[in-house]
Amino acid sequence: xxxxxxxxxxxxxxxxxxxxxxxxxxxxxxxxxxxxxxxxxxxxxxxxxxxxxxxxxxxxxxxxxxxxxxxxxxxxxxxxxxxxxxxxxxxxxxxxxxxxxxxxxxxxxxx
Amino acid sequence: xxxxxxxxxxxxxxxxxxxxxxxxxxxxxxxxxxxxxxxxxxxxxxxxxxxxxxxxxxxxxxxxxxxxxxxxxxxxxxxxxxxxxxxxxxxxxxxxxxxxxxxxxxxxxxxxxxxxxxxxxxxxxxxxxxxxxxxxxxxxxxxxxxxxxxxxxxxxxxxxxxxxxxxxxxxxxxxxxxxxxxxxxxxxxxxxxxxxxxxxxxxxxxxxxxxxxxxxxxxxxxxxxxxxxxxxxxxxxxxxxxxxxxxxxxxxxxxxxxxxxxxxxxxxxxxxxxxxxxxxxxxxxxxxxxxxxxxxxxxxxxxxxxxxxxxxxxxxxxxxxxxxxxxxxxxxxxxxxxxxxxxxxxxxxxxxxxxxxxxxxxxxxxxxxxxxxxxxxxxxxxxxxxxxxxxxxxxxxxxxxxxxxxxxxxxxxxxxxxxxxxxxxxxxxxxxxxxxxxxxxxxxxxxxxxxxxxxxxxxxxxxxxxxxxxxxxxxxxxxxxxxxxxxxxxxxxxxxxxxxxxxxxxxxxxxxxxxxxxxxxxxxxxxxxxxxxxxxxxxxxxxxxxxxxxxxxxxxxxxxxxxxxxxxxxxxxxxxxxxxxxxxxxxxxxxxxxxxxxxxxxxxxxxxxxxxxxxxxxxxxxxxxxxxxxxxxxxxxxxxxxxxxxxxxxxxxxxxxxxxxxxxxxxxxxxxxxxxxxxxxxxxxxxxxxxxxxxxxxxxxxxxxxxxxxxxxxxxxxxxxxxxxxxxxxxxxxxxxxxxxxxxxxxxxxxxxxxxxxxxxxxxxxxxxxxxxxxxxxxxxxxxxxxxxxxxxxxxxxxxxxxxxxxxxxxxxxxxxxxxxxxxxxxxxxxxxxxxxxxxxxxxxxxxxxxxxxxxxxxxxxxxxxxxxxxxxxxxxxxxx
Numbered sequence: 002x003x004x005x006x007x008x009x010x011x012x013x014x015x016x017x018x019x020x021x022x023x024x025x026x027x028x029x030x031x032x033x034x035x036x037x038x039x040x041x042x043x044x045x046x047x048x049x050x051x052x053x054x055x056x057x058x059x060x061x062x063x064x065x066x067x068x069x070x071x072x073x074x075x076x077x078x079x080x081x082x083x084x085x086x087x088x089x090x091x092x093x094x095x096x097x098x099x100x101x102x103x104x105x106x107x108x109x110x111x112x
Numbered sequence: 113x114x115x116x117x118x119x120x121x122x123x124x125x126x127x128x129x130x131x132x133x134x135x136x137x138x139x140x141x142x143x144x145x146x147x148x149x150x151x152x153x154x155x156x157x158x159x160x161x162x163x164x165x166x167x168x169x170x171x172x173x174x175x176x177x178x179x180x181x182x183x184x185x186x187x188x189x190x191x192x193x194x195x196x197x198x199x200x201x202x203x204x205x206x207x208x209x210x211x212x213x214x215x216x217x218x219x220x221x222x223x224x225x226x227x228x229x230x231x232x233x234x235x236x237x238x239x240x241x242x243x244x245x246x247x248x249x250x251x252x253x254x255x256x257x258x259x260x261x262x263x264x265x266x267x268x269x270x271x272x273x274x275x276x277x278x279x280x281x282x283x284x285x286x287x288x289x290x291x292x293x294x295x296x297x298x299x300x301x302x303x304x305x306x307x308x309x310x311x312x313x314x315x316x317x318x319x320x321x322x323x324x325x326x327x328x329x330x331x332x333x334x335x336x337x338x339x340x341x342x343x344x345x346x347x348x349x350x351x352x353x354x355x356x357x358x359x360x361x362x363x364x365x366x367x368x369x370x371x372x373x374x375x376x377x378x379x380x381x382x383x384x385x386x387x388x389x390x391x392x393x394x395x396x397x398x399x400x401x402x403x404x405x406x407x408x409x410x411x412x413x414x415x416x417x418x419x420x421x422x423x424x425x426x427x428x429x430x431x432x433x434x435x436x437x438x439x440x441x442x443x444x445x446x447x448x449x450x451x452x453x454x455x456x457x458x459x460x461x462x463x464x465x466x467x468x469x470x471x472x473x474x475x476x477x478x479x480x481x482x483x484x485x486x487x488x489x490x491x492x493x494x495x496x497x498x499x500x501x502x503x504x505x506x507x508x509x510x511x512x513x514x515x516x517x518x519x520x521x522x523x524x525x526x527x528x529x530x531x532x533x534x535x536x537x538x539x540x541x542x543x544x545x546x547x548x549x550x551x552x553x554x555x556x557x558x559x560x561x562x563x564x565x566x567x568x569x570x571x572x573x574x575x576x577x578x579x580x581x582x583x584x585x586x587x588x589x590x591x592x593x594x595x596x597x598x599x600x601x602x603x604x605x606x607x608x609x610x611x612x613x614x615x616x617x618x619x620x621x622x623x624x625x626x627x628x629x630x631x632x633x634x635x636x637x638x639x640x641x642x643x644x645x646x647x648x649x650x651x652x653x654x655x656x657x658x659x660x661x662x663x664x665x666x667x668x669x670x671x672x673x674x675x676x677x678x679x680x681x682x683x684x685x686x687x688x689x690x691x692x693x694x695x696x697x698x699x700x701x702x703x704x705x706x707x708x709x710x711x712x713x714x715x716x717x718x719x720x721x722x723x724x725x726x727x728x729x730x731x732x733x734x735x736x737x738x739x740x741x742x743x744x745x746x747x748x749x750x751x752x753x754x755x756x757x758x759x760x761x762x763x764x765x766x767x768x769x770x771x772x773x774x775x776x777x778x779x780x781x782x783x784x785x786x787x788x789x790x791x792x793x794x795x796x797x798x799x800x801x802x803x804x805x806x807x808x809x810x811x812x813x814x815x816x817x818x819x820x821x822x823x824x825x826x827x828x829x830x831x832x833x834x835x836x837x838x839x840x841x842x843x844x845x846x847x848x849x850x851x852x853x854x855x856x857x858x859x860x861x862x863x864x865x866x867x868x869x870x871x872x873x874x875x876x877x878x879x880x881x882x883x884x885x886x887x888x889x890x891x892x893x894x895x896x897x898x899x900x901x902x903x904x905x906x907x908x909x910x911x912x913x914x915x916x917x918x919x920x921x922x923x924x925x926x927x928x929x930x931x932x933x934x935x936x937x938x939x940x941x942x943x944x945x946x947x948x949x950x951x952x953x954x955x956x957x958x959x960x961x962x963x964x965x966x967x968x969x970x971x972x973x974x975x976x977x978x979x980x981x982x983x984x985x986x987x988x989x990x991x992x993x
Binding site: 069 | 140166172173175179
């Protein structure tokens with residue numbers, strides 16, 4: 002069932018990207034990956050092979066917008082930013098995630 | 113949801129997007145490398161580590177492209193590229209497929225364009241479904257259609273409650289003067305509201321206005337589009353010009369747009385008042401002088417067809433009650449309505465739909481063949497496909513690629529087919545215009561193009577979608593040397609396709625066979641007259657200049673004298689009614705002496721045919737009893753008549769009719785029957801009808817007739833001289849046409865011959881394609897079974913055994929298809945019933961012949977691969993595993 006796992010992670014990855022961008026403003030891909038790793042205290046290591054397709058997918062869905070800029074070490078980099086639609090999506094998904102995890106938690110605790 | 117601007121941006125700025133993607137990935141790697149360096153790695157180590165963490169760059173990029181959503185178009189472009197390359201490497205396959213499909217699609221497109229132009233396209237009238245024809249008939253009178261008299265037409269116009277307008281129509285030939293040469297024009301005589309009723313707007317000028325059909329109104333003309341183009345070169349300046357017709361000046365007031373040639377191919381139209389026959393005082397009052405051939409009516413808003421029908425029948429009943437003398441009870445007068453579009457195509461409908469269905473079947477057979485070909489090709493490509501699967505192509509992706517290839521082939525085939533159809537349509541129209549009123553409307557237009565496109569795409573899908581993918585082949589299996597690769601599923605499919613092809617071919621061959629037998633029967637019909645050595649010149653005299661017997665007779669007599677002078681002419685005669693030109697639509701009631709009619713009972717009717725003395729000799733109609741006409745049979749002499757055998761049999765079955773008398777005017781004058789002649793046919797596919805001949809010298813003269821010339825040489829050689837001779841009699845009098853009786857007869861058969869030729873062509877095409885299909889399947893099977901055959905032969909099977917084995921395999925399919933097809937043909941051929949002549953739809957000869965021909969052709973097709981099988985060398989077969 003490897004497909005199942007990666008799919009689950011993919012949805013989760015979208016949520017994490019949205020969340021990180023909502024908190025930190027415009028960021029480039031590498032920055033987003035670092036941020037997730039840092040915040041999760043190195044538990045979640047983002048596979049770059051998934052990160053960029055996810056970013057492009059979110060961009061295609063107009064949840065995030067991208068612009069080229071110069072990164073902290075003077076390199077051309079593509080910076081991503083949350084759109085208005087992305088903010089709404091983040092709120093929805095966060096609510097859903099919380100309901101979902103608490104439900105899973107309930108089952109784990111009480112059975 | 114992908115936003116549209118995003119998609120467009122990605123699609124049209126592919127290069128930028130690709131560069132950006134690469135740059136973005138490169139940036140990530142650079143950041144990662146720097147971080148690794150900061151963590152203490154060497155530059156090279158850091159880069160390698162970064163790449164390791166990143167994973168497959170290409171794969172990530174591919175997934176990003178997926179996210180863009182332009183993948184589909186990309187794939188399509190790629191598939192088209194593959195298809196083009198694949199087909200270029202296999203030009204034989206591509207050519208055969210394209211050719212097969214082109215023939216199938218071309219045939220369908222051509223036939224569809226005819227069906228569309230003639231049957232499907234709405235008429236050039238406003239709301240054509242509200243326009244009807246009012247038909248008055250009297251089944252008891254023996255006449256097919258009655259037409260209307262002017263008083264009757266006026267009654268229907270005044271008394272009806274369901275029509276918003278009614279218009280009369282009849283057609284006549286008149287001579288139009290004022291052109292370099294006198295022109296004989298077919299003239300539609302109509303009410304002044306005719307074009308308003310149909311909803312036809314003039315191209316130039318105007319149509320008729322209210323009051324122009326009142327007696328005494330100044331004569332005006334409206335030109336048909338075709339006549340305007342051919343006679344006046346499409347010059348709008350013709351409006352306002354004046355031409356002489358019937359000794360009166362007629363002013364052209366307008367030009368019509370193209371209209372269907374219905375009820376006749378009228379070249380000009382005039383209001384009722386301008387036609388001298390229609391405006392004659394007697395015509396205006398005579399209730400049974402039915403000059404009006406068609407009554408057009410438009411349904412009033414809200415009125416239904418049923419209501420209008422009842423309304424019309426009510427008026428008919430009223431008239432019968434009020435004028436019992438004009439409507440004998442035994443005539444059984446009725447009135448009914450016919451939608452105008454139905455009246456157009458009556459007889460052409462069935463053959464056209466049969467042809468359309470037939471061409472559809474041909475295409476199906478072609479599809480089956482192409483499917484078989486592509487299956488065989490697929491088997492050879494198993495390895496290629498397996499490699500692709502191993503490289504990561506999904507089943508859906510491969511399926512799509514094969515489908516693209518098929519659609520490409522179908523598209524090219526469709527284009528070629530369209531070109532074929534364009535040529536075919538031109539030929540068809542030239543031929544069909546002789547008997548289809550709307551043939552002029554047949555073109556390759558948008559709906560026809562759409563049809564061709566839909567058929568092509570469907571074709572591609574049909575022959576493409578039945579291709580099962582290499583089922584469960586693994587790379588290892590497929591790459592194993594000498595692997596057969598294919599499952600039983602495919603060969604079963606191929607067998608089914610062959611059975612289907614044969615099964616469809618049978619009804620096609622049967623239909624063509626039945627049609628051919630009809631045609632044969634028609635050619636075998638003895639018309640009862642000499643067709644090979646008789647030339648006919650048809651002339652309609654300008655009635656305004658040939659008013660009486662003397663002038664008319666003078667013209668014909670001088671014509672006969674001039675014609676007799678031509679070399680190679682044996683005898684000359686005149687008739688007012690040429691045989692083989694369709695049934696006479698004119699008849700008079702008569703009474704036989706000594707056989708009074710009971711009151712209210714309709715008597716017999718017959719249309720007298722006026723002929724000169726030598727007519728029977730010229731046309732080769734044998735005299736059975738009595739004598740022929742003599743130069744002494746004049747108006748002053750005792751009135752005489754000659755009857756044909758059918759009429760004699762009907763009224764004097766057991767006696768000699770010669771010497772009996774009959775009257776056409778209630779006994780005021782009696783005609784003595786002086787002779788009986790053998791039957792001739794007025795229409796080739798109709799049994800002989802009652803005929804009575806009347807001597808020319810005793811008649812009022814023939815206005816429209818045919819001069820017949822019996823020749824010693826092929827009559828076509830004389831036609832130009834005859835026409836020239838006739839023109840010297842009166843340069844102002846056009847000769848309608850000069851043709852041999854053989855041509856007259858061929859013209860009558862022409863529609864059937866066209867349908868039969870097309871059906872035959874389709875059937876041959878089907879047979880050829882099917883034979884190729886059977887042969888192909890067997891050849892493939894033999895090539896797959898080389899080893900097996902080798903083993904059989906090594907174990908002692910003789911060549912004959914092998915031959916029979918392969919033949920049996922093929923013939924099994926053929927016989928199965930034949931059985932299914934014969935059953936289908938038994939039911940399908942019944943659709944042909946209406947268009948066959950003298951052949952039952954279950955004609956055993958046709959069915960038997962079709963079975964034999966199919967079997968013979970199929971055996972031949974099987975024999976080729978079977979012989980190849982016997983040539984297998986056991987040693988070679990066993991070695992080449």
